[in-house]
Amino acid sequence: MNHIGSKLLEIKGLVIEGFTDEKWVEIVHGIDLTLNRGEVLGLIGESGAGKSTIGLAAMGYTRQGCRIASGSIVFDGHQLFGAPDHVKRKIRGNRIAYVAQSAAASFNPAHRLIKQYAEAPVQHGLMSYSEAKEKAVDIYSRLLLPDPENIGYRYPHQVSGGQLQRAMVAMAMACRPDIIVFDEPTTALDVTTQIEVLAAIKQITEQFNTAAIYITHDLAIVAQLADRIMVLRYGNLVEENNAREILAHPKEEYTRKLLSVRTLREDKAYNGDKDVALEVSDLSASYSGSGDELVLEDINLKIRRGRTVALVGESGSGKSTLARVITGLLPPLEGTVVFDGRQLPPALKSRKKEDLQQMQMIYQMPDTALNPRQKVRKIIGRPLSFYFGMKGKKQEKRILELLDMIELPAGYIERYPGELSGGEKQRICIARALAANPSLIICDEVTSALDQLVAEEILKLLQRLQNELGVSYLFITHDLNTVKAISDEIVVMLQGRIVEQGVKKEILTPPHHEYTDLLLSSVPEMDPDWLDQLLADRGDFPVASGPAVSTE
Amino acid sequence: MFKLLKQSPISARLGIAIVVMNIFAALFAPLIAPYGETEVVGDVWLPMSRDHLLGTDQLGRDLFTRILYGARNTIAIAFVTTLLSFVVGIIGGFLAATLKGWTDLSLSRIVDVMMAIPILIFALTVLSVVGTSILALILVIALLDSTRVFRLSRAVAMDVEALDFVEAARLRGEKIWWLMRHEILPNAMPPLVAEFGLRFCFVFLFIAALSFLGLGIQPPTADWGSMVRENAGAITFGIFIPLWPAGAIAFLTVGVNLIVDWFLHVASGLKD
Numbered sequence: 001m002n003h004i005g006s007k008l009l010e011i012k013g014l015v016i017e018g019f020t021d022e023k024w025v026e027i028v029h030g031i032d033l034t035l036n037r038g039e040v041l042g043l044i045g046e047s048g049a050g051k052s053t054i055g056l057a058a059m060g061y062t063r064q065g066c067r068i069a070s071g072s073i074v075f076d077g078h079q080l081f082g083a084p085d086h087v088k089r090k091i092r093g094n095r096i097a098y099v100a101q102s103a104a105a106s107f108n109p110a111h112r113l114i115k116q117y118a119e120a121p122v123q124h125g126l127m128s129y130s131e132a133k134e135k136a137v138d139i140y141s142r143l144l145l146p147d148p149e150n151i152g153y154r155y156p157h158q159v160s161g162g163q164l165q166r167a168m169v170a171m172a173m174a175c176r177p178d179i180i181v182f183d184e185p186t187t188a189l190d191v192t193t194q195i196e197v198l199a200a201i202k203q204i205t206e207q208f209n210t211a212a213i214y215i216t217h218d219l220a221i222v223a224q225l226a227d228r229i230m231v232l233r234y235g236n237l238v239e240e241n242n243a244r245e246i247l248a249h250p251k252e253e254y255t256r257k258l259l260s261v262r263t264l265r266e267d268k269a270y271n272g273d274k275d276v277a278l279e280v281s282d283l284s285a286s287y288s289g290s291g292d293e294l295v296l297e298d299i300n301l302k303i304r305r306g307r308t309v310a311l312v313g314e315s316g317s318g319k320s321t322l323a324r325v326i327t328g329l330l331p332p333l334e335g336t337v338v339f340d341g342r343q344l345p346p347a348l349k350s351r352k353k354e355d356l357q358q359m360q361m362i363y364q365m366p367d368t369a370l371n372p373r374q375k376v377r378k379i380i381g382r383p384l385s386f387y388f389g390m391k392g393k394k395q396e397k398r399i400l401e402l403l404d405m406i407e408l409p410a411g412y413i414e415r416y417p418g419e420l421s422g423g424e425k426q427r428i429c430i431a432r433a434l435a436a437n438p439s440l441i442i443c444d445e446v447t448s449a450l451d452q453l454v455a456e457e458i459l460k461l462l463q464r465l466q467n468e469l470g471v472s473y474l475f476i477t478h479d480l481n482t483v484k485a486i487s488d489e490i491v492v493m494l495q496g497r498i499v500e501q502g503v504k505k506e507i508l509t510p511p512h513h514e515y516t517d518l519l520l521s522s523v524p525e526m527d528p529d530w531l532d533q534l535l536a537d538r539g540d541f542p543v544a545s546g547p548a549v550s551t552e
Numbered sequence: 553m554f555k556l557l558k559q560s561p562i563s564a565r566l567g568i569a570i571v572v573m574n575i576f577a578a579l580f581a582p583l584i585a586p587y588g589e590t591e592v593v594g595d596v597w598l599p600m601s602r603d604h605l606l607g608t609d610q611l612g613r614d615l616f617t618r619i620l621y622g623a624r625n626t627i628a629i630a631f632v633t634t635l636l637s638f639v640v641g642i643i644g645g646f647l648a649a650t651l652k653g654w655t656d657l658s659l660s661r662i663v664d665v666m667m668a669i670p671i672l673i674f675a676l677t678v679l680s681v682v683g684t685s686i687l688a689l690i691l692v693i694a695l696l697d698s699t700r701v702f703r704l705s706r707a708v709a710m711d712v713e714a715l716d717f718v719e720a721a722r723l724r725g726e727k728i729w730w731l732m733r734h735e736i737l738p739n740a741m742p743p744l745v746a747e748f749g750l751r752f753c754f755v756f757l758f759i760a761a762l763s764f765l766g767l768g769i770q771p772p773t774a775d776w777g778s779m780v781r782e783n784a785g786a787i788t789f790g791i792f793i794p795l796w797p798a799g800a801i802a803f804l805t806v807g808v809n810l811i812v813d814w815f816l817h818v819a820s821g822l823k824d
Contacts, residue, residue, distance in 0.1 A: 328724055358723040369716040373738035398656060432720070523815065 002516050005037030008178055008211055009058060014071035016053050016062060016235075028053055028235040030071070035179065038209040038498050042226030042243065044219055044258070046451035047422075050235040051215045055181045058213060059096045060088045076178065093120040097172035101184040103164040109157040113167050114152030121174045126425060132174065139170045142207060143200040161315075162193035166200050169430050173204060180205070182214045186221065190314040190478055198224055198524075199535055217451060219258050220524035223247055224531035231255050233303040242527055257453060259526060275305040277440050277472045278326070278359075283335030291333060295321050296496045299335065303440060306470040310477060310487035310504075312519065318496040319476045326474070327361060340439070357387045360433035364445035366425035370417040376403075376428055377413045383435040402431040406461060423454035430461065434469075442474045459486055480523045484508065560814060565808025574804050578623040585617040589595060590772040597783075597791050610783050617798055621731065622774040627804070629690060629769070636694035637755075641701025646732040647739075648702075649709035651708050660706070662697045671696050687736045689768065691780045694756060695749060704747055708740040715739075740778060742816050749812030753805045760801075776801050 016028035028050040035041050035058075043051045056062060060073055060080030073080040073098065080088060092098075100106045108116060117139075118132035129355055133152070140148035143166045156164055165185055172180050182201065186194040203468075205212050216222050222243070223227060229246045231254065239252045250256045283299040286292075296318050303309045311319050324330040326337055328348035337344045339358065345351050363369035368378055380399045384390040390398060393533065400410050406427040412509040417425055426446060433441050443462070447455035465471065465488060477483060483490060483504075490508070491501040492515065500513040512520065521534060560568075577584065586605075587593050591613060598608040606615040643664055644663075648656040666674070682688045709732075712718065718735050726735075760777020762768030769775040771782075779797035786793045 329719070329723070351725075353725050356723065359723075361720065361723055363716040363720070365716060369720060371717040371735055371739065374734070384725060386726070436724070 005209075007034060008037045008039075008076055009033070009035040010072075010074045011054075011058065012072045012074075014054065014073065015069040016050070016057060017067055017069045019065045019067075024069075025065070026069070026235070027066070028057075031232075031237055033058075033230065035211050035213065037178070038211055039228065040205060040212045040214055040226045042222035042229040043213060043215045043232060044217065044222050044229060045232035045238075046217060046453065048234065049232040049353060051217075051232055052183050053235075054232070055183055055213050055215045056098070058181055059092050059098065061092070061293065076316070090124070090157075093177075094126070094175045095177050097175065097177040098180045099165075099168050099172045099180060099182045099185050102188050103168040103185075104156070104161065104188075106168060110155050112153050113159070115312045117152060117167070117171050117174055120171065123474060124175060126175055130307070135174070136170065139173050139204075142204055143167075143170055144196070145170075154418075160193070161189055162196045165189065165197050169197075169201060173208070173210075176208060177210065177495040179211045179213065182212060184216050186317075187218075191480065191524075192314060192518060194221075194524075195248050195522050195531075195534070198531060201225065202531065203375045218524065220526050221386075223526055223528045224524060236395075245380070247526055247528060276302050277305045277340065278303040278474075279338045280322075280326065281338070283322075283325060283337070284333050285321060285330055285332040287330070289333075294333075294496060296325065296332070299498060301491060301498070301501070303472050303474055304488075305439070305472055306466060307488040308466065308473040308475055308486055309489045309491060310483040311491050311493060312477060312480065312483055313493035314478060314519075316495075317493040319493055320444055321496075322493075323361070323444055323476060326442065327359060343493065343501070353387065357383075358438055359435045359440045359442070360436050361444065362426070362429050362433050362446050365449050366422060366429050367417075367449075369429050370425055370432075372417050374416075375413070376415050376417075379417075379428060380431050380435050388437055398435070402435055405434065405465065406431045408494055411538070421454075422450055423457060426450060426458055426459065430458075430465070434465065434471075438471060440472045440474065444476045444477070445478070446475075448477070455482075462486070480520060481504060486507045492519070534551065557674055562808055563810050567807045570803060570807025571811060574627055574807070577620050578627050581620040581624055585614075585620045587614040589617065589621040589774055591617075597789075597793055599791075603824045607791075607793055609779065609793060610786070611755065615779075615796055616659070618774040618779060619776070619797060622776045622779060622797065622800070625682075625769055625773060625775040626759070626777070626801075627757060629686065629759060630774075633690045633694045633697070633755050633759075634748060634752045636690065636702050637697035637751065638744070640694065641698035642705045642737075642744065643732075644698070645702045645705030645707075646736055647728070648706045649713050649770030650728055650731055650736070656706075663702050665753045666696070666699050667703075671758075675762060676765065678769060679762070684767050684770060686769070687775055689759070689762070693755060693762075697755065697758075701744075701747065701751070705740060705744060709736050709744050712736045712739045745812055745815050749809045752808055753801075756801055756805070 005306045011033040013033065014028060014031045014033070016422075017024040019025075031050075031054055032055070033041070043054060045051050052064065053066060057068060057073060060083060062068055068081055071081060075091060078087070078091065080091070090281060103523050107113070114136050117136045118129050121127050121128055121132045121135075136152050137148050140151055143343055145151050145163055145166055151159065151163070151167075159167065169185070185201070186197050189197060198221065204210070214222055226243045227243050228240070230240045231246070231252070231253060239246065239250065239255050246255065247259070250259055270470055280299055280301040283296060284291075284294050285296040286294050299322060301309070311322065313319050321330065325332050328344065328351055330348065331346035337346075339355060342355070344355055377399060380402055381395050383397050399413060403410055403412055403424060408424060408427055412420070412424070417428070420428065447458055450458060459482065462473065464471065475482070475487060487504050488500065489503050491505070492499050492513065494515050500516050507516065508520070524530060592611055593614050594604065594608050594612050595778050596608065596610055596612050598604055600607050604614050604616065606619065609618060611617050616690070634779060644659055647788045675696060678692050682692075713736060718731060721731055721735050756777060759775065760780065763775060763778035764781045769778060771778065776797040780794050780801075783794040783797075
């Protein structure tokens with residue numbers, strides 16, 4: 001545990017405004033926040049809660065289109081609100097550092113890691129370039145990066161996602177700041193990689209007794225790191241307390257909702273080999289078209305009518321590629337896809353309209369899955385006219401029925417996707433898939449871009465639709481909580497192969513396959529001691545055997 | 553459409569007014585013009601007077617009349633040419649981006665070869681072979697210009713094509729024409745429209761350049777570009793006659809671009 005000392009940062013009555021629709025609108029409504037030396041404060045809430053905005057404001061900074069309207073931000077005796085730029089510049093990067101969500105997007109791809117590491121300390125005149133390089137090796141090894149002597153000389157694309165995120169933490173540490181603001185540093189990572197980064201962050205903030213503001217939407221993660229937690233919603237404080245207290249005795253309804261464990265369905269009886277909707281046999285595929293670099297190997301899979309198969313694995317395990325092969329976007333090298341007793345032609349072009357209609361897809365990012373220039377009417381109406389020749393009044397009636405099924409008001413028919421929230425967009429995607437009357441829907445990470453509570457609503461909706469319509473789902477995800485919540489059967493993939501498959505209960509009860517065990521144990525739990533316990537159990541350092549952790 | 557017009561900013565209305573004025577002049581030139589298009593009515597380079605509103609040109613023809621008639625040729629030819637180049641360029645570019653593979657490779661290489669040859673020399677060569685009819689002029693310039701449009705629309709379509717909603721449409725079984733027309737085109741509009749405004753003006757200038765070399769619009773037909781060129785000598789005598797057709801070109805260019813700016817603003821949904 002960190003040693004918590006004197007008051008370091010004090011924010012009072014912070015009001016931040018954003019510029020939308022030609023006027024300034026308040027987005028953070030008078031937040032008070034204090035941070036002591038060596039303390040880790042967790043900010044948690046859904047998107048739009050103002051977490052990141054507050055985190056940046058702690059540095060006296062706002063994103064473009066935002067401004068700090070009033071309040072006071074006192075850092076170690078310096079008032080940052082309204083301070084001239086040169087004063088703030090001295091503090092930023094030097095005494096307060098920032099770690100962004102996507103390390104891949106935050107590094108300059110044209111420079112080696114160490115050069116970017118050295119930039120801040122050299123700029124602030126703390127040390128020379130060669131001193132910075134020596135220091136970097138020390139920090140890299142403290143962050144448990146492989147080969148700390150040399151890793152700095154790599155370019156950002158030459159290290160894995162988890163390593164890059166740690167390299168970014170190293171950069172933030174370069175000037176030995178008093179405070180680091182972590183803005184969702186593990187959100188874009190796989191569960192197994194997430195552990196590495198969390199462990200590294202925990203270790204280094206403890207070693208240097210650095211205070212931190214840790215921003216996330218995942219309560220289980222913040223539970224591992226934070227001494228104190230603030231729950232935010234719509235720019236207001238919902239609840240604030242020390243971490244253990246808030247987890248054990250949440251006072252507010254909203255916090256309790258965030259804490260609630262998801263259980264969405266009753267187990268359905270295993271209906272054996274009858275009623276198979278889709279069967280994939282001995283399938284292999286590659287992007288290069290040759291057998292040397294197989295992305296998928298030896299895939300055998302059955303999806304039963306009215307059931308959900310969850311396909312689990314890290315990024316790079318071939319989950320999405322399998323979906324591409326099933327839909328015909330990527331013809332396989334070998335193997336067959338049998339749908340409803342008929343063998344489907346490998347390539348999309350040669351498949352019949354009826355086959356296409358039976359199999360629909362829902363995507364991860366609802367923002368890019370809907371054409372921003374088409375109204376809901378056209379988005380849902382097109383499959384109706386395309387597959388069934390439905391037009392005019394009949395089409396309109398069916399669209400309204402579908403909107404009703406996905407629990408959106410009829411008025412939404414005239415809206416553009418830009419006028420919908422993330423969850424509503426995903427509902428429209430579901431309606432578009434349903435419009436085709438499919439018997440199988442492939443769901444590719446459909447909830448991972450959504451906030452926890454919204455995601456839950458979407459899962460509930462999918463569940464209800466399955467019960468009513470008897471549609472099967474192939475549910476691709478890396479989130480094991482989702483898997484537990486909705487699946488009948490589970491297929492675990494690693495490096496293009498299926499390592500384990502079976503009904504949910506069997507997979508989730510020990511003994512597990514080694515890799516399934518790693519995946520399952522890596523899912524953060526709401527217990528503040530979970531990470532320490534896990535690291536102790538795993539002994540050394542949790543290095544997954546997955547492809548995402550290349551150490552070459 | 554009318555509602556949209558009502559909300560339009562002052563700059564867009566100004567642009568529309570300018571363009572409408574020009575089109576009006578072009579359509580009704582014979583009715584408005586005080587003299588005939590090629591009629592010699594007085595001395596060379598007469599100053600502005602009640603009889604000759606803008607003076608006379610290097611052959612003693614009424615300049616105001618010539619500018620009205622010039623609007624006909626210039627606007628119509630430039631507009632048709634630009635439109636044609638965009639149709640060809642966009643279809644080619646979108647086909648290359650959606651079909652990829654061999655289609656993309658062959659179309660792109662053909663365009664590369666065409667772009668490697670200086671455009672003026674290319675046009676001169678072709679026009680001296682096929683002759684300098686207005687139709688030939690339009691086709692040749694449109695084809696040459698479409699290479700630029702091809703490059704732009706291919707690049708834009710590549711970006712749009714990678715988005716999930718295009719894949720969703722493919723999975724639905726949509727044909728290539730639907731993909732291009734309904735999924736890609738609406739999302740590629742803003743940069744293409746901006747380019748249209750620019751290209752339109754370039755075509756003007758290109759026709760003027762060709763006319764200067766004797767392969768553009770043939771005298772005595774009036775067009776603004778050649779009018780600038782033919783009267784250019786007057787400048788050395790301190791007579792500002794050539795500035796009138798030049799001003800007309802600038803005026804229309806500004807008008808077109810004001811409309812394009814506004815359209816861009818509306819189409820992209822940008823709210824500064």
